[in-house]
Amino acid sequence: MSDLATGPGGKAPAPGQPVHAEPRPAPRVPAPPRRALLLLVVGLAGFVTTLDNTVVTVALPTIQTELRASLATLEWVVTGYVLTFSGLMLAGGRLADVYGRRRVLLAGLAVFTAASLAAGLATSAGALVAARLVQGCGAALILPAMLAVVSVGNDDRRRSVGVAVWMASGAGALALGPVVGGYLAQHAHWSWVFLLNVPLGAVVIVLAAVAVPESRDETAARVDVPGVVASVVVLSAGTFGLTFGAELGWTSPVILVALAVSAVAAAVFVAVERFGRDPMVDLELFRARAFTGGVAAQVLWGLGVNGVFFFTALFLQGVLGFSPTASGLAFVPLALLVVVVTPLVPAVESRLGAGRTVALGLVLVAAGMAAVAFLRPGDGWAELLPAVCVIGIGSALTMPLGSAVLGAVPQARAGVAGGVFSVAREVSGLFGIAVIGVIVNSSASFTAGYSTGLLTAAGLVAVGAAVSLVTLR
Secondary structure, three states, X not given: OOOOOOOOOOOOOOOOOOOOOOOOOOOOOOOHHHHHHHHHHHHHHHHHHHHHHHOOHHHHHHHHHHHOOOHHHHHHHHHXXXXXXXXXXXXXXXXXXXXXXXXXXXXXXXXXXXXXXXXXXXOOHHHHHHHHHHHHHHXXXXXXXXXXXXXXXXXXXXXXXXXXXXXXXXXXXXXXXXXXXXXXXXXXXXXXXXXXXXHHHHHHHHHHHHHOOOOXXXXXXXXXXXHHHHHHHHHHHHHHHHHHHHHXXXXXXXXXXXXHHXXXXXXXXXXXXXXXXXXOOOHHHHHOXXXXXXXXXXXXXXXXXXXXXXXXXXXXXXXXXXXXHHHHHOOHHHHHHHHHHHHXXXXXXXXXXXXXXXXXXXXXXXXXXXXXXXXXXXOOHHHHHHHHHHHHHHHHHOOHHHHHHHXXXXXXXXXXXXXXXXXXXXXXXHHHHHXXXXXXXXXXXHHHHHHHHHHHHHHHHHHHHHHXXXXXX
């Protein structure tokens, strides 16, 4: 197997393969104290951007009452963030490569923090939705720039540690989001769901200004405007269609038009990137087996795990009889295990290799999901907790996936690679919710539909394990 780029000590590209120029001079590697600050930036930035995917959901009833918001407006409070976040990530990655990863990261943090302040101070539902849309724009700049910072100038071990910190912080945010949102909405004010980001954002901006070295793609002369526009249309229209398809109906004119626009824009995007002079996403990247396989495994993981995650709270409360607080706490052991096991993953990877480690993690995740599928009314913590723990351990073992994807491409394209990986993570989750939702809603009962959907999702994750085993070296 020959990849487009190799890590330190790796082989040179094979004859006839495209050779991508690396930026010169090489980015400065942070000294150990600054390296620790850099990892803190990665963890905090990953935490706050992921937290805003889930923290607001529990506060929606309070927001509806105080701002007199309609149900349609409440949906936009949640989905507006996801829409701009997913739609602009590829563009954010290319901007980071062209204009500098540190500069774009700081810009994204500033936009996200200012929008959080605006959301917390909003006195109308429309102002809150607008602030959430801008929040998503900031997050779309932060995430790919942050992954590029983790990759550029670092060897395999340091890159793995950085990606592991990002993924662990995201897991913690997913688990703690409903708990934090519920506590703030009940004991403080719903506005603190957003205002909490302001001091955190200010701290991260200061730390990033100190700890993050600047780097950019020295070979990129300009931004691929047609590619950027096409990618935004593809992802925004597709995200809209997948988000509102179940509610409006998959055959409704609005959804059909949105999905058709996304499909046409995707064809235009591929043509532009293939024949463009300075493409945003160099399609040659997909000749690297680890890059393509890692992205495919990420998509399969997102289809399965995120698709089921959406319905799990309903299952825990409606079928197992958990209280809202208990159903939120059910995800905490998973997050804790991810945080505890993650530091042990490099030792496992050194013995098994990235492919086997990721495959083992995905198999454990699939097994835990399958175990949950057989829970029935009357079951409680004793039956649920072992499955949750297996999923948590397996999730930690998938940490090398992101590092393998970023390490398979030239560092000059690290921003775009991070954008592609992040888009795969977000959009596959939306598609998973749509697919699993069809299975759940077409069954005779919610319990039967959830079990069938869970087993289907576990199968998708297991396929992802097979892909990882074959493609990641």
